[in-house]
Amino acid sequence: MIACRAWASLGVLSALMLMLAGCGRTGDEVMIGSKRFTESVVLGEVLKELVADSGTPVRHRRALGGTRILFNALVNGEIDAYVEYTGTLTHEILARSEPQDAAALVARLALDGIRLAGSIGFQNNFALGIPESRAAALGIVSISDLKAHPDLRLRFGSEFMDRADGWPGLRDVYGLPQRDVRGVEHELAYRALGAGDADVTEVYTTDAEIAAYDLRTLVDDLDYFPRYDAVLLYRADLERRSPVAVAALRRSLGLIDAERMIAMNAAMKIDGRAEAEVATDWLRTRFDLASAAPAEGRAARLLRYTLEHAMLVGVSLLAAVVVAVPLGILAAYRRRLGQGLLALIGILQTIPALALLVVMIPFLGIGAGPALVALFLYSLLPIVRNTHAGLVGIPATLRESADALGLSAGARLWRIELPLALPTLLAGIKTAAVINIGAATLGALVGAGGFGQPILAGIRLDDTDLILEGAIPSALFALAAQWLFERAERAVVPRGIRG
Amino acid sequence: MFVLDQVFKRYGQTTALDGVTLTFERGRTTALIGPSGCGKSTLLRLLIGLLTPDAGSVRFDAESLAVASLRRLRQRMGYVIQQGGLFPHLTARQNVTLMARHLGWSQARIAPRLADLVALTHFPADGLERYPSELSGGQNQRVALMRALMLDPEALLLDEPLGALDPMIRYELQEELKQVFATLGKTVVLVTHDLAEAAFLGHTLVLMRAGRIVQVGCLADLMTAPAEPFVEQFIRAQRSHLPEAVF
Secondary structure, three states: OHHHHHHHHHHHHHHHHHHHHHOOOOOOOEEEEEEOOHHHHHHHHHHHHHHHHOOOOEEEEEEEEOHHHHHHHHHOOOOOEEEEEHHHHHHHHOOOOOOOOHHHHHHHHHHOOEEEEEEEEEEOOEEEEEEHHHHHHHOOOEHHHHHHOOOOOEEEEHHHHHOOOOHHHHHHHHOOOOOOEEEEOHHHHHHHHHHOOOOEEEEEOOOOHHHHOOEEEOEOOOOOOOOOEEEEEEEOOHHHHOHHHHHHHHOOOOOOOHHHHHHHHHHHHOOOOOHHHHHHHHHHHHHOOOOOOOOOOHHHHHHHHHHHHHHHHHHHHHHHHHHHHHHHHHHHHOHHHHHHHHHHHHHHHHOOHHHHHHHHHHHHOOOHHHHHHHHHHHHHHHHHHHHHHHHHOOOHHHHHHHHHHOOOHHHHHHHHHHHHHHHHHHHHHHHHHHHHHHHHHHHHHHOOOOOHHHHHHHHHHOOHHHHHHHHHHHHHHHHHHHHHHHHHHHHHOOHHHOO | OEEEEEEEEEEOOEEEEEEEEEEEOOOOEEEEEOOOOOOHHHHHHHHOOOOOOOEEEEEEOOEEOOHHHHHHHHOOEEEEOOOOOOOOOOOHHHHHHHHHHHOOOOHHHHHHHHHHHHHHOOOOHHHHHOOHHHOOHHHHHHHHHHHHHOOOOOEEEEEOOOOOOOHHHHHHHHHHHHHHHHHHOOEEEEEOOOHHHHHHHOOEEEEEEOOEEEEEEOHHHHHHOOOOHHHHHHHHHHHOOOOOOOO
C-alpha cells in the first residue's frame, strides 16, 4: 500500500519533470525578454504588443536579470528579442583589442547570429546630477566645474562605484578632488539628494527622478561617458521563422524619444502605473493599437504566483526527498562515506543562491529549470542530515532485537529503522520545505515566476504594496506548509514515539 | 539442541570466552550464572548469532550458525532481553505479531496463536493496543515473551529477563515463567546473576567465571561437590542475603 503510493508519487514527479523540460519553448511563440529594471520591462511590453498586433503568438519573460543573462538567453535562443544599450554591449561583449565602434559591434553580433536592428529613438546615458538650486548657487554647469568644489558630497550606486568606466575612470579623466564619495543604493542616492544630505549622484538620463527631484544634469565636457543608445536586438533566424514578427518588431525603431521615455518612466515610478498599461497607452496614441490582453486582476495574478510557487517548491522538495532519504540511509550505514557525503552536501548549502542560479543558466536556460535545481540542492542537506541522525540515534538493542527475530536487513530498515527515524526525518523535510518556500522567491531572478515576481517588481518600482503582494502570501504559504506537516506528522507517526 | 565446541571470543584485549565447550539438551532449562563480566551474556548472544566466535563452532540442531542459514535458524529461536527490546513505534499486538505478519501468516492463523499467548502469559487483553511506553515494566516483559514465542520456536533464550523489575513483580513473573517453561517443554537458556532464580527455573546450572565454565550441574551438585573454591564463595555470597534460603 505504502509502496504503491511511493511509486505513484514518483510517477507524478517524473511527469512534472517532463512538463518542465518541455516548457522552455512552446511552438512558434516569439519570446521577448527584458532586464530587471522598469525601463527595460516597459520596452519589453512594447515589443510584445507590437508582435501580438501582427497576429503572431508572443510571450514576454519579464525582468529576467542583468545583461549577461539576457544576452546569453538571446544567443541560446531562449528569447528572440530584447532592447539593449550600445554602451553596455560594447563594454560587455567586445574585447579590448577590438575597435570600440558601432560597425565592430554589428559585425561581432552577427557572428552570434544576432541582428542589431537600430535605435528605439533615445539614449539612456550616464550623467552626473546635482540639485538645480545647489548648481545655480555654485555656478556648476559641466563636470569640469566640480573641480573647484572639493567639499561636495558624492553618492553613487554601487555598480557605478566599482566599474572601471564608472567613478574610478571619471575621477582620473577629470582629476576630481572630492574625498567624501560613497556607494549607496541608486534609489537612495536620489532621496539623499532630495533631503540635502548629498550633492551629486550619477543619473541615467531617462530617469524620471531627474525631473521629480529637480536635478541639473552636468555637461560631459571631456566626452567621458559612452553613448548608450537603446537598440533592438533580435535573432537573425527569426527573419526566416517569422518575417511578420520581425516586421512588427522593427516598428519599434524610432518609436520612443528621450522625452517620451522619461514620461513613461515617470508614469510608472512616480504615478505607480503598471508597465503593460503604460506601454499600451503609448502604442494606442501612436498607432491606434488595441490593447492585446486585458490586465490580469489581482486574484488571478495571486493564483498564478501561488501555482508557480507551489510547483517550484513541490517538485524540488519531492525530488529532494526521493534522493536525500536514500543518501541519508547510505550515510547511516557507511559511516566513513557518510561523513564525506554530509560534508559535501554541507558545502552545497554555502553556495550563494544567486551564483548557483546564474551558473546554471547556460545548461538549463532561464525559467523554472535552474530554480528547481537550486531549490533541490538546498533541500538536500536538512533531509539527508535528519535521515542520518534519525537512523544513527536508534538504540543498538532495538536493532539487535530486530536481527534476533530473524528479520532481513531490508525488512529491518523498512519495518523498524525507518519508522523509528520517521519523526526526525519528517522534521528534516519540514525544515527543507520552509527554507524552500523562502528561497523560491529568488527564482523570479531567472524568470521562474512565483511570489518573488511581485517582490522584485516592487523593489524595482519602489512600491511597497507590490512587495507585500509577494511577501505576505509567501509567508502564509510557509505557515500553511508548516501546519500541514504537523498534521501529517500526527497522522503518520505512531503514538508510541510521538514527542 | 545447542552445541558449543572450543569457543573463543575476545573484545579487544579482554577475553570474554576462553575455550568453552558445552551442550544444551533439548527440552531442558539451563541457567547460565556467574558474576558480572564472566561471559554468560556473550555466550547467549553467540547462540543466536548476534556475535560470531573468534574460534570454535556453535551449532543449533546440528547445523552451524552460518550467515546463509542464520535468519532461518533465528526464526526457530525466541530471544528476550532485560528491557524487552520492544519496538516503541509498534503496539503490544504489533510487536508480538510482527514476524508472523512479515512471514505472511493469515489473520486466521495469527489470532488464535495470539489468544493462546495472552492466556499463557496472563497478559491483560486490553493492553494489546497499547504502546510499550504505555505499559508497565512487567507487562512489557510479558509482551517480549509473547513475541519470542509467537512462531512457536524450539528454543527460548532469555538474557536477564527479569533483571529490571522490582522484587514483587519479579517474584510473580518467576512463578509464571516456571509454569510457561513446564507447559511448553522447550529448550530454554536463561542468563541470570541471581542464584535463587537460576535454581528455581533451571534444571541445570552452568556457573561461569572469567570466560570459563567452572561447574555444570544442579544446585545440590554445586553445594555438595563444588568443583573449586570459587563455587563455594559464589554460593556463600548469594546466600548471605538469604539466610532462610529457598532450599
